[in-house]
Amino acid sequence: MDTFAKLQILSGAARYDVSCASSGSKREAPSCGTGNTSSSGICHSWADDGRCISLLKILLSNDCIYDCAYCVNRSTNPMERASFTAREVIEITLDFYRRNYIEGLFLSSAVMQSPDYTMESMVRVAEALRTEEQFGGYIHLKIIPGCSSELVRKAGLYADRISVNIELPSQASLQRLAPQKHKNAILEPMALIGREISTSLVERKVSRRAPQFAPAGQSTQMIIGASPENDFQILRLSQGLYKKMNLKRVYYSAYVPVTADNRLPVLASPPLLREHRLYQADWLLRFYGFSAEEILSEDAPHLDESFDPKTAWALRHPEFFPVEINRADFATLLRVPGIGVLSAKRIIAARRFSLITYEGMKKIGVVLKRAKYFITCSGRSFEKPDQPPALIRQQLLLSENREALVSAPSKQLVLPGFFA
Amino acid sequence: MNQYLYDGTADGLLSAIAWILEEEPDPEKVMLRERMDTLFEEGFTIGTDATLAESLFFRLKQFAPDAAHTLYSFMLAEKEGMETSLLHYVSLAFKHGDQVKGYLTHPAVRDIVYIAKKAGRELHRMKGLLRFEKLRDGAYLAKMAPDYNIIHPLADYFSRRLRAQHWFIYDVKRRTAVRWNNGSLQFGTIEQFTTPAFSEDEKKVQALWQAFFKTIAIPERKNPRLQKSNMPMKYWKYLVEKQGE
Numbered sequence: 332m333d334t335f336a337k338l339q340i341l342s343g344a345a346r347y348d349v350s351c352a353s354s355g356s357k358r359e360a361p362s363c364g365t366g367n368t369s370s371s372g373i374c375h376s377w378a379d380d381g382r383c384i385s386l387l388k389i390l391l392s393n394d395c396i397y398d399c400a401y402c403v404n405r406s407t408n409p410m411e412r413a414s415f416t417a418r419e420v421i422e423i424t425l426d427f428y429r430r431n432y433i434e435g436l437f438l439s440s441a442v443m444q445s446p447d448y449t450m451e452s453m454v455r456v457a458e459a460l461r462t463e464e465q466f467g468g469y470i471h472l473k474i475i476p477g478c479s480s481e482l483v484r485k486a487g488l489y490a491d492r493i494s495v496n497i498e499l500p501s502q503a504s505l506q507r508l509a510p511q512k513h514k515n516a517i518l519e520p521m522a523l524i525g526r527e528i529s530t531s532l533v534e535r536k537v538s539r540r541a542p543q544f545a546p547a548g549q550s551t552q553m554i555i556g557a558s559p560e561n562d563f564q565i566l567r568l569s570q571g572l573y574k575k576m577n578l579k580r581v582y583y584s585a586y587v588p589v590t591a592d593n594r595l596p597v598l599a600s601p602p603l604l605r606e607h608r609l610y611q612a613d614w615l616l617r618f619y620g621f622s623a624e625e626i627l628s629e630d631a632p633h634l635d636e637s638f639d640p641k642t643a644w645a646l647r648h649p650e651f652f653p654v655e656i657n658r659a660d661f662a663t664l665l666r667v668p669g670i671g672v673l674s675a676k677r678i679i680a681a682r683r684f685s686l687i688t689y690e691g692m693k694k695i696g697v698v699l700k701r702a703k704y705f706i707t708c709s710g711r712s713f714e715k716p717d718q719p720p721a722l723i724r725q726q727l728l729l730s731e732n733r734e735a736l737v738s739a740p741s742k743q744l745v746l747p748g749f750f751a
Numbered sequence: 752m753n754q755y756l757y758d759g760t761a762d763g764l765l766s767a768i769a770w771i772l773e774e775e776p777d778p779e780k781v782m783l784r785e786r787m788d789t790l791f792e793e794g795f796t797i798g799t800d801a802t803l804a805e806s807l808f809f810r811l812k813q814f815a816p817d818a819a820h821t822l823y824s825f826m827l828a829e830k831e832g833m834e835t836s837l838l839h840y841v842s843l844a845f846k847h848g849d850q851v852k853g854y855l856t857h858p859a860v861r862d863i864v865y866i867a868k869k870a871g872r873e874l875h876r877m878k879g880l881l882r883f884e885k886l887r888d889g890a891y892l893a894k895m896a897p898d899y900n901i902i903h904p905l906a907d908y909f910s911r912r913l914r915a916q917h918w919f920i921y922d923v924k925r926r927t928a929v930r931w932n933n934g935s936l937q938f939g940t941i942e943q944f945t946t947p948a949f950s951e952d953e954k955k956v957q958a959l960w961q962a963f964f965k966t967i968a969i970p971e972r973k974n975p976r977l978q979k980s981n982m983p984m985k986y987w988k989y990l991v992e993k994q995g996e
Contacts (some may be wrong), residue, residue, distance in 0.1 A: 338959055343966040360914045367912050374981070375879040376992055378968035381977025385879070386966060428955045429906060430883045430892065431909075432991070589969050601971055680853020687856070695855040 340413045344393040344404055349582040353385040353434035353469045355547035356491040373434055386437035387427055391415055391453055395441030399509035401557045403507035403589040404441045435469030437751045450478035457489035476516040483520050492547040495520050500565050504558035508743040512562050524549045525577045548579035556602040557586040566612055566623040583609045608634040619665045631701025646720045652705045657686050669701035754794035756786035765804035767797040778842040783834040794814050818844035818851050824867035827899045836862045837944050870899040880986050885950040891918040894989050902927055906936055964992035
């Protein structure tokens, strides 16, 4: 099979991996080599589904010995199988990089023969890129659960980011849909990576020559809607991963039916809106100082479909509002629906010069569509003060629907690689 | 209100601002425009002094690096008719330091920051969207037609990234070009451009990229609107993956 045909098969098989971030690492180009990394990350193109392309995202092989129900590469799925040689991956990566098509390589693989064999072949590609080709661009390596910790360590030395996919949000679902994968085989390398990253950070404070270990951190991914877990369980899992394992990102991927299996739900279309709401809640966990228990509870374990999670929280907590724009601190501003990290920073910066008025809010670029129900500027409110939450709810829904009629906003998620 | 004129060059603009900041007690009450040499034009013309312009920029860089960066990005936009706003912005920057960027309720600050942001955004975008093609002699060539004059910082960026490579970037709109070879950058203008011959494997690599671009999208999630809002169509002309669309 020629490289062209292989690329078609092995990029098609890799497209369900969500992560495409190229940020968080600062690597200088070797003097006689190719490539560096940019800490903000750079998107090089946007595919027909609107997702950004920053890395050459491919599998080393799709020839899998596992039979996970949800996976397009499962061993019982009758499809064409292919494997790249290390050389082929290296050539394509460099050819693409030199033409500025990509930021680097994202290499994953189906499990060939054994986890160790697969992981070793993947690490060999990264090693050759770094040492033989003097490649300084971004490398993201997937860790194959069940491989030896020695290989995990080696992967972290060559890659900028490494990730272990958690796949499904609970042990029970994993057992049902991916019986050959075990929870411990996933969590152990995660914990190991977390430890190695913090050790390397400490060592690099002592000496700048100490080797970097996965400088862009580790991430993971889980499938949403293929198993019965509710949003509360999922968010608590993510919260645990951020706090205990020190993960940079948890990615959620709406389940797209790729194979027929009676263990899987039948969906008319992928649950994109649910995925979108989960990402919004994830942002609240990481950048807005919310906890999973504030966003959801055992009694209300599902994210509201019609409102973003912060608006939903605000409607449940009328006692918190209105927030006075000219006095509230950063953390309080962040709790106002429609005010994000950027707007909150701008408000605080602008307050140094003068009191902020309603017009002033517009001038500094704060979107008031949702915020106006929850704030005052020097005591003045924009809407009638003290409206009951039920009324605000109605008005918000009305304004959303009016816009939906005019422009039909896309419910699809943008994957913002810059914040990864 | 005092009115001043300058010769329309970037150096002239900066040296006029430096002069006004030095001589005028209240620069925020002063107007600055490009000299048009019309019959009834009013105002005192300030001469151009490149060293004065440079020293202004370096003083600002020392005092308020963020504000200097905004000034630099604004100059990339080559915007006409905003000289007075720029003067007021620089004056405020020397007063408030980097905090000036938060003064968005001031019209001059808002206008300058807005334009600078747009230019900065296009620079970031082109870092991703520029496409090199391999020539027969082994060098690489990229063509682009950006809205703003970003070739200098862009070349600087690629000189750190594609260090060991011999390459050219050509701005089709402004007929300017830059060449990187053996560790040095050379800028120039090109009057007549003829596309050189490509290397033999160029078409093959482009076909690989086009195939990758097609298969990496998930068909069930097709979303052309999102694609266009992230990657406006004005950039498609030089994108290998968007040829023939």
